[in-house]
Amino acid sequence: MLICLLVLLVSVTFNEAIFTDERWQTVQRNFEKYAHSTHKPFPETYADFGKSMSLKHRNSSKILLVDYDFIVVGSGSSGAVVASRLSEIFSWKILLLEAGNSGNFLTTVPLLAALFQLTPYNWNYTTEPQEGVCLGMVGQKCAWPxxxxxxxxxxxNYMxxxxxxxxxxxxxxxLGNDGWSYPDVLPYFKKSxxxxxxxxxxxxxxTQGGLWSVMYAFKSRITEAFVEAGVEMGGKIVDYNSEDFMGFSPFQANINRGRRHSVADAFLYPFVTxxxxxxxxxxxxxxVLLDDTGSAYGVExxxxxxxxxxRASKEVILxxxxxxxxxxxxxxxxxxxxHLSELGIPTVRNLPVGQRLYDHIAYVGLAFKINETVEPPEAIFNPAETFKWVFSGTGVFTSLAGVEALxxxxxxxxxxxxxxxxxxxxAGVxxxxxxxxLVVANELRIKREIYNAVFKSLELTPAYTIMPMLLHPKSRGYxxxxxxxxYDRPLFYGNYFSDPEGNDIKTLLAAVRYIQKMSQTTPFQRFGSRIHDTPIPGCEEFVFDSDEYWFCALRTLTVSLHHQIGTCKMGPNSDxxxxxxxxxxxxGISGLRVIDSSVIPVTLSAHTSAPAVMIGEKGADIIKQDWGVL
Known part of the structure; x- marks a missing residue:
């Protein structure tokens, strides 16, 4: 029940009657008491740039800025790193452009992670409807935040x-990418x-002493049971960020003193001066502005x-x-x-941009009832718990929105x-x-009738969830x-479960069977673990727990976990x-690089935030080497 706190800010964004409840108002007041004294917003002087940085371009409605050496577009997990590292060369002038705004006090609360995917902090992309997938989602569209x-x-993200x-x-x-083997990239993971x-x-x-904090996150009592169950199933306890990878562990997370540690917190705010x-x-x-020779010279x-x-005198970096x-x-x-010709866009360089897209998908419908509450839900309404988080960075508010281990x-x-x-x-809580x-089901776009039929009866019942995430799908989208x-949103096609042999859905089915066995191990049986067996609407024609039932369920409640990669694949010219x-x-284009997770050429056994930061670190060093300063 810890995730109940996620509704705190929704009262600001959505006019729901439930938020007149005095309990929610109490929790919100508890946070507001400390918000102004602890949160430092992004300096406004950097947004008010008109006087010092620009001049009118003669005979044009466009405004021409003074020249920079490098322009970085996007301040996410790679862009923030690139801009910060390039600015270490004090003779270089760096311009970082971000479409969004800075976060606020509540974005630093780890427990609120899912909530902010329902706000303007999210581009709010979705897939296009496709046959046989996202069947349980509104409009048959999966969320791609x-x-x-x-x-x-x-x-x-979930940190x-x-x-x-x-x-x-x-x-x-x-695949022909020299310099990107594990020994090549490990130093760049450690650097940050x-x-x-x-x-x-x-x-x-x-490594200790880098800019980006990594620590273990909040764990409820049942997290230990999950890890012990993994051992009983033949696994072992590991540091999954080492070479001894296969096994079980609580999550390592980007948290600092109990607060979300975003890349802006780590790589930008300390250096804004x-x-x-x-x-x-x-x-x-x-x-991106290109001249007649196919060279990038700036952005609009x-x-x-x-x-x-x-204008960029050296490079534009996407x-x-x-x-x-x-x-x-x-x-x-x-x-x-x-494709460009269909839209009337002159082709400067014919490249397969956007034509290959991999994603991690997971089944979210596998819930298990237990006999006892593993974390008292009333804790989030206690002002002392809020005080604990604000002043010591501990307690239930440090939970990664309920997910605890892998x-x-x-x-x-x-x-x-x-x-x-x-x-x-x-997800132990x-x-x-x-x-x-109110939050996670809406963030995932799950139809209300499916939620009410399957999950509503669990609202007052202690339960946990294990979600199987497919790491190496053979299906790929575009x-x-x-x-x-x-300003028109692109069109996205996930193509989930489209591999001809059906390996993707069969692998997820095998994972469901593994989880069922795991739920019967001694550590989970201490909590009285048993599967929640209410059938999913649309799958009632199949016998519950048959393979056919799970194939239907997987096509209904499999969602994206937002790890899309590969749309600007890295590879040699022969690829x-x-x-x-x-x-x-x-x-074929000079003065233009892409440095973010879109360049990842094949599927990863990872959530993509840390690899994106690594790519930013390594990309910045490549630029420094190419320009002779490293």
Missing amino acids: RGKALGGSSVI IYTRGNPKDYEKWYN ENCKLGKECSNGYH RKNLKILTSARVTK FQKRGKTYIA SAGTFNSPQLLMLSGIGPRE GYINTGSIPDPKYPDIELIF GSLESDFG MKLNSKNP EEAVVDEKLKVH
């Missing part, structure tokens, strides 16, 4: 810090990290209803993320020729037993009903422009699917 804020998705399996990066290298994991900090895979780093929020980039962006041109970086490339004439397993779909095909995500269906208007090379330069 993306952060629209200083710090990007690190402001709205989970996972790097991936070393074998993932060997695959990158074997400020390890607060205890004994794990000295095992050779972590650098005179060579200019950061503009609410600045929507609409195009809009802010407060005015159009600006910013770090706008897996969706917005390819969108900007295509709007600028870099993309599939046929397990990496191999169900048999991959021959290598040391390489996982599934990540198990353990409930399932979709833990916030009475994205394309909706029009040549930069017909590649958009950028191993130095992250766009093929």
Whole structure:
């Protein structure tokens, strides 16, 4: 029931009658008491840039900014790192452009993670309806949230810090990407990290003293049962961010003193006084500017209803993320020729931008009842608990919105037993009903009739959830422009479960069977664990727990976990699917790089936040090397 706190801010965004409840008002007042004394907003002087940074371009309605050496588009998990690291060279002038605004006091509360995916901090993208998938979602569209804020998705994600399996990066290298093997990238994971994991900090895979805090998150009493159950199933307890990867562990998370530690907190706020780093929020980039030779020389962006041109004497760097970086490339004439021609966009460079897209999907409908409450729900209404979080960074408010631990397993779909095909995500304080269906179910776009039929009866029943996440799908999707208007949202096609052999859905079924066995282990039976067996609407024709039933359920309540990659694939010029090379330069275009998770060439055994930061760290060093300052 801890996730009940997620409703706190919804009263500001949504006019729901339930928020007149005195309990919610009490909790909100508890936080508001401390908000002004502890939160420092992004300096307004950097947003009010008109007088000192721009001049009118003669005979034009556009405003020409003074020149910069580098322009970075997007302040997310890669862009914030790139801009910060490049500004370490004080002779370079850096302009960082972010479409969103800075976060607020409540975005720092870990327990509120899911809530902010229902606010303007989210671009609020969705998939297009496709046959046989997202059947339980409103409009048959799965949610694909993306952060629209200083710090990007690190402001709205679940703060989970996972790097991936070393074998993932060997695959990158074997595709022709020199410098991207595991020994090559490990130093860049360590470079950003400020390890607060205890004994794990000295095992050779972590570093103390970096900018980005990594620590263990909140754990309820039943988290230990999950880890012990994994051991009883034949696994072991591991540091999953080392080479000893396969096994079970509480989550390592980007939290600092009990608060979300976004990339803006780590890489931008400490350096906003650098005179060579200019950061503009609410600045929507609409195009990369290219000259007749195919060289990038700047960007066009809009802010407060005015159009600006910013020039880069050295490079333009797109770090706008897996969706917005390819969108900007295509709007600028870099993309599939046929698609651009259909929209009337002249093709500058014919590249397969947006044509390959991988995603991690997970089944969220597997709930288990237990006999006792593992964390008292009334704690969140206690002013002392709020005081504890504000002044000591401890307690229930440090929970990662209810998710607490993971397990990496191999169900048999991959021959290598040391390489996982599934990540198990353990939510120890409930399932979709833990916030009475107000936040998580809405964030995932789950139909109200499905929630009411399956999960509402659990609202007053102690329960936990284990979600199987498919790590290496064979199905892949794509994205394309909706029009040549930069404000029209792109079209996204997940193509879930489209692999001809049906391996993806069979692997998730195998994971469901594994979880069922896990729920019967001794550690879980101490809590009286038993499956919640209410059938999902639309699947009643199948016998509950038959393979056919689970295939139907998987097509109904499998959701995206927002780890999309690959839309600007990294690979050599000989790779017909590649958009950028191993130095992250766009093929055939000078002065333009893409540095974000869109360049990841193959599926990862990880949530993508930490790899995106690593890409930013390594990308910044590549730029410094190319310009002779490293």
